Amino acid sequence: AQTVTQSQPEMSVQEAETVTLSCTYDTSESDYYLFWYKQPPSRQMILVIRQEAYKQQNATENRFSVNFQKAAKSFSLKISDSQLGDAAMYFCAYRLYNQGGKLIFGQGTELSVKP
């Protein structure tokens, strides 16, 4: 079965500090994409960052970066200089090259940011 596991149901960070959210996945395929989505209370999922599995270089988007370890099937998200607006549910997901647009999501991590 293809699964995504987020082992931290809740995380908390102080404003301006750094936090890392964990994600592991299980697939026998070698070609896929990985994503982190943010879901605020409005329910609207927003793409934060994505990584192509064939690229060794870790993706970075402003304050967001990933640590992609393909052999370990690990894909963690690091948020630097945390802001109050970062508070939300964060979902890790992947998508296989040969399955169209189907996304497989983890259970989510709820991030709170303390002022």
Place this chain on the structure above:
Amino acid sequence: GAGVSQTPSNKVTEKGKYVELRCDPISGHTALYWYRQSLGQGPEFLIYFQGTGAADDSGLPNDRFFAVRPEGSVSTLKIQRTERGDSAVYLCASSLTEGRLDTQYFGPGTRLTVL
């Protein structure tokens, strides 16, 4: 421009009733996806359309669930003989194509409650 919209935002129905959930994708997006998000879980894939045809309906849980996209734009998810276990947030997403790098843009979802 306008994002993905979903109507209604909330729907309360009684067990055994029929419901329809509507999704308006971003104009020009050919790929459309439906996901179901149960309380405390990540979204689960239901079905996706490329144009008017269902390219992958492997996530539909049973034959009570059906989705259409007759003109390649608006899609309707139909649930017959609703059960309490169908209660969830139903998310719709669209992307320019089903291409690997195309971002899926999500709507705010419809919260379905079956009493």
